[in-house]
Amino acid sequence: DPAEYALVAFGGAGGQHACGVANKLGVTCILSPADAGLLSAYGLSRASLERFAERQVLRLLSHAENDLASLEIELREEALAALEVEGICETEAGIRRKTAFLRYQGQDAPLEIDYRGLADLGTLFESRYREIFGYLPLDGAVEVVSLRVIASIEPENEPPESFPDATMNAACEEFAGGFTVHLRDELVPGSLVSGPALVPDSFGTLVIERGWQARVGDKRSLLLEKASSTPSPTCPDPRLGGVADRELFANRFLTLVEEMGAQLERTALSTNVKERLDFSCALLDADGRLVANAPHVPVHLGALGVCVREITKAIPPTPGDVIVSNHPAYGGSHLPDLTVLAPVHDENGRLFAFVANRAHHAEIGGIRPGSMSPEACNLAEEGIVIPPTHVFQAGESRVAEVARLFREGPWPSRRPEENLADLLAQIAAVRRGSESIANLAREHGAVTLGDHMAFIRKRSAAICGEFLAGFGKEELRAEQCLDDGSPIVVAIKIRDGRATFDFSGTSPTHPSNLNATTAITRSAVVYVLRLLAEQDVPLNEGFLDPVEIALPEDCILAPRFPREPADAPAVAGGNVEVSQRLVDTLLLAFGRVACSQGTMNNVIFGDAKRSHYETVAGGSGAGLGFSGTSGVHVHMTNTAITDPEILELRQPVSLQSFRIREGSGGAGTWTGGDGVEREYLFKAHLSVSLLTQRRSEGPLGMAGGEAGQSGEQILVRADGSREILPSIAHFEVNPSDRLILRTPGGGGAGHPDTLA
Numbered sequence: 070d071p072a073e074y075a076l077v078a079f080g081g082a083g084g085q086h087a088c089g090v091a092n093k094l095g096v097t098c099i100l101s102p103a104d105a106g107l108l109s110a111y112g113l114s115r116a117s118l119e120r121f122a123e124r125q126v127l128r129l130l131s132h133a134e135n136d137l138a139s140l141e142i143e144l145r146e147e148a149l150a151a152l153e154v155e156g157i158c159e160t161e162a163g164i165r166r167k168t169a170f171l172r173y174q175g176q177d178a179p180l181e182i183d184y185r186g187l188a189d190l191g192t193l194f195e196s197r198y199r200e201i202f203g204y205l206p207l208d209g210a211v212e213v214v215s216l217r218v219i220a221s222i223e224p225e226n227e228p229p230e231s232f233p234d235a236t237m238n239a240a241c242e243e244f245a246g247g248f249t250v251h252l253r254d255e256l257v258p259g260s261l262v263s264g265p266a267l268v269p270d271s272f273g274t275l276v277i278e279r280g281w282q283a284r285v286g287d288k289r290s291l292l293l294e295k296a297s298s299t300p301s302p303t304c305p306d307p308r309l310g311g312v313a314d315r316e317l318f319a320n321r322f323l324t325l326v327e328e329m330g331a332q333l334e335r336t337a338l339s340t341n342v343k344e345r346l347d348f349s350c351a352l353l354d355a356d357g358r359l360v361a362n363a364p365h366v367p368v369h370l371g372a373l374g375v376c377v378r379e380i381t382k383a384i385p386p387t388p389g390d391v392i393v394s395n396h397p398a399y400g401g402s403h404l405p406d407l408t409v410l411a412p413v414h415d416e417n418g419r420l421f422a423f424v425a426n427r428a429h430h431a432e433i434g435g436i437r438p439g440s441m442s443p444e445a446c447n448l449a450e451e452g453i454v455i456p457p458t459h460v461f462q463a464g465e466s467r468v469a470e471v472a473r474l475f476r477e478g479p480w481p482s483r484r485p486e487e488n489l490a491d492l493l494a495q496i497a498a499v500r501r502g503s504e505s506i507a508n509l510a511r512e513h514g515a516v517t518l519g520d521h522m523a524f525i526r527k528r529s530a531a532i533c534g535e536f537l538a539g540f541g542k543e544e545l546r547a548e549q550c551l552d553d554g555s556p557i558v559v560a561i562k563i564r565d566g567r568a569t570f571d572f573s574g575t576s577p578t579h580p581s582n583l584n585a586t587t588a589i590t591r592s593a594v595v596y597v598l599r600l601l602a603e604q605d606v607p608l609n610e611g612f613l614d615p616v617e618i619a620l621p622e623d624c625i626l627a628p629r630f631p632r633e634p635a636d637a638p639a640v641a642g643g644n645v646e647v648s649q650r651l652v653d654t655l656l657l658a659f660g661r662v663a664c665s666q667g668t669m670n671n672v673i674f675g676d677a678k679r680s681h682y683e684t685v686a687g688g689s690g691a692g693l694g695f696s697g698t699s700g701v702h703v704h705m706t707n708t709a710i711t712d713p714e715i716l717e718l719r720q721p722v723s724l725q726s727f728r729i730r731e732g733s734g735g736a737g738t739w740t741g742g743d744g745v746e747r748e749y750l751f752k753a754h755l756s757v758s759l760l761t762q763r764r765s766e767g768p769l770g771m772a773g774g775e776a777g778q779s780g781e782q783i784l785v786r787a788d789g790s791r792e793i794l795p796s797i798a799h800f801e802v803n804p805s806d807r808l809i810l811r812t813p814g815g816g817g818a819g820h821p822d823t824l825a
Contacts, residue, residue, distance in 0.1 A: 070317060075100050079108035084275035088264070088293070092278075094313060099281075103253075103289035106272025119165065119221035120151035126213040129174065130191060133213055137187050140216055141167070148220035157222055166219040173198075173209040176490060177338040201336070201497045203391070204466035230286045235261035239285070248276075258287045263296075318521040322361035323607060325505045326350045326424075330363045333426060333498035338490035341431040341682055344715050347708045348428035350498060352506065353377050354522045355421050359610045361525065367608070368402065368648050368705035369427040371592025374610050376400030376408050377423050383457040386412035386420065389464030391496055393471060394457045395433070397448070398630035398637070400588040403644040404452040405433045405440050405682070409460070409495040411503050415515040422510075422518070424502030426495050431682040432484040434475075438675030438756050439682050440482075441641040443797040445582050449634035451641050453478050460496060468493070483680055529599075529611030536602045537615060538566035547658035548574070549650050549667075552765045552796040555579060555625060557647070557654045570594055570655075571619040572626055578638050581797070582760075584628040585643035585651065587620065593648055593705065594618060597655040626651070642797070645669040645684070646762045648705040656690075657769065663690030663741060663816030664768035665703040668780065670812050671760035674722070674802075676753070681720050683711045688734045688742030688777055688815035690768060697742030697815035700729050721753035730778075730811055735767065737774030737817025738824065744780065744812035751802045763813040764796040774817030783809040 072095035078087035079102060087099050102108055122144040126133060145164055152162045170179040171194045180201070182193050191211060199205055239260040241249040251262055253270035261284060262268060264277035268291065275291065277283055283291040329350035337343040349369035351362040357377035379399040384392055391411045395404050410425035433440040434452035445451045455474055459467045471492070475485035482488050510518055545561040558574035578584055591613065598612045620627040625647060630637045646668055653664040666687030673682045684706050689697040702708060713724045725748040734741035751757075759782055767776035782794040787805035794800075802808070 070314070071096055072313075077102070078275070079105045081106040081273040084268075084273055086276075088276060088278035088281055091295070097295040099293035101268075101275050101283070101291040101293065104270070104272060105275070106270070115224050117165075117221050117224055118152065118155060118157065119219055120148050120155070121217055121219040122147035122151070123215055123217040125215045128213055130171065130211040130213050134187070137213070137216065141187065141218060144216060144218035145220070148218050152220050152222070162220050162222050164218060165221040165223075168217040168219070169194075170214040170217070172212055172214060173206060174212045175486060178336050179214040201332075201500065202493050203461060203496060203500055204468055207469070230288045230290055232284045232286045232290075232292045233259035235259060235284050237261065238263070253289065256285045256289065256291075258285050258289075260285045262291070315521065315524060318518070319361070319525055319607065321509060322352050322522075322525070323363065325502055325509075326352050326361055326363040328505065329424065329426060329498040329502040332501045333428065333494050336497050337428070337494040339431055339484075339487050340711060340715055340719055342428050342491050342494065345683060345708045345711055348426060348495075349373070350426040350502065351424070352502065353423040353425060354526070355423075355519065357381060357423055358526060359608075360522045361607045361609065366427075366705070366707050367596045368589060368592050368644060369406065371595040371608070371610075372400055372402055372586070372588035373408070373425050373427060375588040375591060376427075377410055377425055380408070380410060380457040381412075384459070386423075387463055388412070388414045388418060389461060390459060391461035391499060392457055393460045393492065393495075394455055396454055396456045396630075397586045397640050399457055400586070402427070402586060402589055403441070403641045404435070404448070404454060405429045405431065405641075406644070407433075407455070407492065407495065409492070409499055411499040413503050413506050413510075415507075415510050419515065421515040422506050422522070424499050424506060426498050428491055428495055429682070430488050430491055432482055432675065432680035433488065434478060434480045434482045436480055437673075437758055437799060438483060438677075438680045439673030439758055440680070441582075441645075441671060441673050441682070441758060441760055443581065443642075443758055443760060443799045445639040445641065446580065447635050447639055448630070448637040449479065451582065451639050452480060453482060454634040460492070468496075483675065483677060525607065526609055526611035526614070529606050529609050530614035532602050532604045532606060533598050533612045534566040534615045536598070537563050537568050545658040545660075547654050549654040549657065551576075551583060551647070551650060552762050553583075555583065557626070557651055559654055559658055561658055567615045567617075569617045569619060572624065573619070573621055575621060575624045575626055577621075577625070578623050578628045579625050579643075582639035582642040583647055584625050584638045584640045585647040586640060587627045589644055589648050590620065590626045590651065591618065593651040593655060596705065597652060597659070600656075601659060601661060642760050645671050645706070646760055649703075650762060652704045653768065657771075660771065662692040663697070663735065663737075663771040663774055663818050664777075665690040665697070665742075665815045666744060666763060666777070666780070666813040667768050668762040668813065669702075669706045669760075670780065670810065671758075672749075672808075672810065673758040673760070674720075674751075674755045676755055679720065681711075681716075681722075684708055685745065685747055685810060685812055686710060687744040687780070687812035688768075690777075690815040691735070691737055691739040691741050691770075691774060691818035693772060693818055694739065696739040697734055697817075699734065699743035700745045701742065703815075721751065721755070723750040723752060724748070725750050725807065730814065733778040733811075733814030735770045735775040735777040735814060735817035736821040737770055738819025738821070739774070739817065741768070741770065741774070741777045741815030741817045744778070744814045746812075747810045749808045749810075751806050751808070752804050754804070755802050756799070757802055757808065758799045759794060759797065761796050768813055768816045770816035771818050773820035773823075775821060777814030777816050780813040781811045785809065
């Protein structure tokens with residue numbers, strides 16, 4: 070809480086706003102350093118000069134112990150010599166820090182371990198690993214990736230500035246607009262300046278507002294203290310505090326899930342998680358309702374609440390549990406998306422929150438590499454199905470048992486080691502989130518945290534209700550068809566700030582994999598409402614409080630899942646493709662924006678030992694007043710594209726081109742965004758799958774705007790023969806074969822002949 074701290078005002082303009090900012094934040098103490106306008110330059114002049122030396126080792130710790138001591142001496146001499154080049158003699162310098170980068174053999178990301186003695190490395194690494202991941206592998210061999218030694222000189226310690234009790238009022242030079250003016254260079258330590266006053270110097274001006282007083286320190290800094298305070302307006306609920314307090318907790322929750330995401334990205338192994346960022350993290354309340362999320366992947370986020378509630382029905386949570394599942398019947402999306410959750414209990418053992426994440430594993434088994442086979446007709450053929458399963462139970466590791474699941478079943482994973490590495494990264498992320506929210510509970514109380522979670526949800530519900538109330542009494546309708554003709558139909562009935570989304574008329578369960586779970590349907594609805602409400606509030610399930618969703622039984626938006634995976638419908642395409650078309654259908658009904666590309670353009674390829682998965686950007690739809698964006702992931706996907714360098718380093722493929730597909734956006738007063746063209750040259754025999762839509766008709770425009778161009782995909786064989794591929798395709802490629810992927814443009818808005 071900023072009110073518990075002093076505010077430091079620096080820079081030429083900082084002093085002009087310090088009192089105003091402090092008043093808004095409830096801060097009662099401001100420090101204005103001498104020469105505040107030069108403070109950054111002064112800080113640079115006082116910074117510690119340092120140089121480091123580093124060497125790659127890449128040897129097992131047990132085999133390298135004898136050599137590390139001599140290497141450390143060599144690095145020490147190198148770092149000190151680098152300081153000597155800067156004119157620093159050895160007597161002035163010292164070794165400030167020694168760092169080893171360690172990992173278990175076979176893992177990708179090392180842990181950074183600060184150490185004093187080399188003999189401590191093994192113990193320090195195990196302690197840090199257990200802190201992050203919660204367990205130690207039984208047969209893990211520790212590898213030293215590199216050593217780093219940092220030499221530096223320490224700046225001279227300066228005595229702290231003192232602020233004598235004021236014994237006199239500072240001399241006033243003049244009056245200006247009701248302010249007394251005091252030249253800073255002429256202020257005497259121990260003098261007092263009362264606001265309203267201006268204190269200029271050569272590099273800035275300090276404004277002291279009415280109700281503030283400043284004492285002059287012995288180094289000419291000014292310490293401002295609030296002489297009088299205005300009582301805060303009464304809050305309806307004292308546990309919620311004022312507006313600033315509520316915003317603080319909302320941002321604390323957001324920071325918590327962002328830190329979870331950073332932890333997951335840092336420790337993951339696969340390209341899909343580490344580079345493409347195909348994951349999401351969230352905080353949920355004690356009832357498993359989504360409260361806050363980082364801006365990750367929308368198709369994940371809206372479904373996490375349903376997932377947590379369904380999983381905890383199957384496994385009642387206890388302290389120390391971490392649970393994993395990818396089963397669509399328990400709020401999952403498709404099998405590559407593994408959800409990991411942990412309950413959080415207070416010091417009395419009372420459940421008050423959940424933290425969860427969902428990450429897309431590019432390989433989870435199935436009849437084709439990449440686990441998103443267009444041929445799959447049931448869930449079992451898409452890969453390993455994991456019902457709710459303990460990965461930690463009451464703090465005891467079950468990691469080994471879960472790791473075995475990746476190698477079992479009729480179609481096990483082709484990359485079990487990568488699955489385990491990414492799963493451990495997900496566990497590390499939920500442990501980070503659990504620790505953070507538990508620390509907040511210890512500081513502020515679990516009840517207070519619960520109140521703030523409830524406030525965020527209620528605020529979102531009120532925002533959604535106000536948005537719906539603006540329609541009065543209204544009935545909206547829209548229909549879109551998938552490329553094979555399967556319809557998605559929605560009728561929205563709005564009354565008194567509430568809405569019913571009725572999907573009657575939507576296609577029955579799809580014989581292939583174009584089936585979206587109920588959780589995905591909820592994700593699309595909450596995403597659209599959050600988008601249209603245009604309010605700065607976290608995407609959370611409060612938006613669904615004034616909403617009812619009516620789904621026909623056994624349709625592509627609510628398929629039924631029998632107990633046996635072989636009897637359950639396939640779902641891979643429903644998560645990625647049906648979700649996108651569903652969002653377009655909903656937005657079309659509200660008439661606020663033209664259709665975007667309406668697909669994720671999924672490209673999957675691999676063989677018995679490898680898999681690669683990526684989604685490709687396209688054009689977003691225009692609206693009245695704005696054009697669409699070109700070459701962007703839209704709506705339910707928010708991932709990054711694989712960097713060419715990473716793609717070519719890790720896969721037997723060369724990226725021949727990646728460019729905007731000029732002119733593919735729909736014409737209009739405001740044009741739709743253009744799609745992209747991406748061309749792959751394969752260098753090995755691989756199995757390729759494509760899951761796409763919008764190949765038969767382009768995304769619709771609005772208000773007279775034209776449709777964007779439909780997408781297309783062309784297979785060019787090594788002999789030059791070309792084949793136009795359908796929306797959903799699977800095929801084998803040989804070295805020198807090429808795939809040209811052209812993604813749809815967004816629809817335009819307004820008649821093309823009308824100028825904006």
